[in-house]
Amino acid sequence: MKVSILQFPGTNCEYDTQHAFEELGATTEIVWHKAESIPSDTNLLVVAGGFSYGDYLRSGAIAKFSPVMKAVGEYAKNGGKVLGICNGFQVLTEAGLLPGALKRNEHLHFISKHHHLKIVNNENIFLENLNNNDVVNIPIAHHDGNYYIDQSGLKSLYDNNQVLLKYTDEKGEVKNPNGSVDSIAGICNKEKNVFGLMPHPERAMELILGSDDGIKMLQGFLKA
Amino acid sequence: MTAIVNVSLKAGVLDSQGKAVHHALDSLHFNGVADVRVGKQIILKLNETDKTKAMADVKQMCEDLLANTVIEDYEIELV
Numbered sequence: 001m002k003v004s005i006l007q008f009p010g011t012n013c014e015y016d017t018q019h020a021f022e023e024l025g026a027t028t029e030i031v032w033h034k035a036e037s038i039p040s041d042t043n044l045l046v047v048a049g050g051f052s053y054g055d056y057l058r059s060g061a062i063a064k065f066s067p068v069m070k071a072v073g074e075y076a077k078n079g080g081k082v083l084g085i086c087n088g089f090q091v092l093t094e095a096g097l098l099p100g101a102l103k104r105n106e107h108l109h110f111i112s113k114h115h116h117l118k119i120v121n122n123e124n125i126f127l128e129n130l131n132n133n134d135v136v137n138i139p140i141a142h143h144d145g146n147y148y149i150d151q152s153g154l155k156s157l158y159d160n161n162q163v164l165l166k167y168t169d170e171k172g173e174v175k176n177p178n179g180s181v182d183s184i185a186g187i188c189n190k191e192k193n194v195f196g197l198m199p200h201p202e203r204a205m206e207l208i209l210g211s212d213d214g215i216k217m218l219q220g221f222l223k224a
Numbered sequence: 225m226t227a228i229v230n231v232s233l234k235a236g237v238l239d240s241q242g243k244a245v246h247h248a249l250d251s252l253h254f255n256g257v258a259d260v261r262v263g264k265q266i267i268l269k270l271n272e273t274d275k276t277k278a279m280a281d282v283k284q285m286c287e288d289l290l291a292n293t294v295i296e297d298y299e300i301e302l303v
Contacts (some may be wrong), residue, residue, distance in 0.1 A: 057289070057290070058292055061289060061292065062289075065289070093294075094292065100294060101292050101295045103233075103237070103238075103239055103240075103295060104241065104242070106240050107228040107240065108240055108241060108244055146240075148237060148294070148295055149294075179238065179240065216229070
């Protein structure tokens with residue numbers, strides 16, 4: 001199983017992501033943003049977290065024009081699996097591969113802490129090792145994690161089972177850290193091959209780090 | 225020619241920065257402010273001399289990069 005991980009200038013979670021997937025038995029390759037193609041044996045493409053191009057102008061706005069993004073669009077269109085974590089989620093919304101946009105956190109703070117998430121829909125490869133309403137503990141670290149989509153877009157997300165994760169407390173009661181619409185922490189596209197979330201499952205792979213709940217999420221991608 | 229582009233969150237999209245500034249003004253006893261919206265201004269010095277062409281170019285820049293039209297509106301002024 002091969003996981004390719006995109007690296008823009010300013011990406012800073014590529015090695016954590018690499019470590020996480022290698023611990024799960026995958027082989028990995030870091031792909032520089034100037035590449036014009038995705039390695040042909042890629043089973044999962046990860047747009048890793050960080051601050052692509054310093055997040056100047058808007059998070060992810062400049063990264064969407066990197067040479068590699070054309071290949072990412074084609075890879076996704078052909079059914080390739082893509083996972084965007086944090087800045088990667090922002091890049092995927094800016095590139096139009098996922099609906100909606102990420103705004104500045106409601107209280108304008110950078111938030112870095114463990115947070116609980118509830119599984120809203122597990123009918124997808126990302127969350128199939130978890131059950132609906134399961135609560136997991138996954139860290140968040142973002143300034144622009146306030147997910148926004150208009151009302152008709154939101155309805156469409158629910159109609160197509162695209163809302164995957166919500167921010168909650170440890171009991172699964174809604175607890176919204178950043179003002180996201182409906183407390184949404186992660187979504188996927190209609191075809192269920194492009195996923196985006198603000199929390200960092202790759203930072204929750206070992207109990208010594210406070211949680212290993214990220215394992216079940218990332219394992220979903222590594223099934224044949 | 226210079227193009228001044230003002231980008232702001234769409235009406236109806238909560239402007240947290242505007243709210244924070246509004247609260248700060250309130251606490252300074254500037255009580256006559258009904259609402260605050262904070263945006264950003266991008267000033268472009270253009271080589272183009274034809275206004276129609278310049279406007280079309282800048283509009284395309286806004287759609288492609290300068291604004292995220294999911295959440296933001298933009299206004300262009302040529303001077």
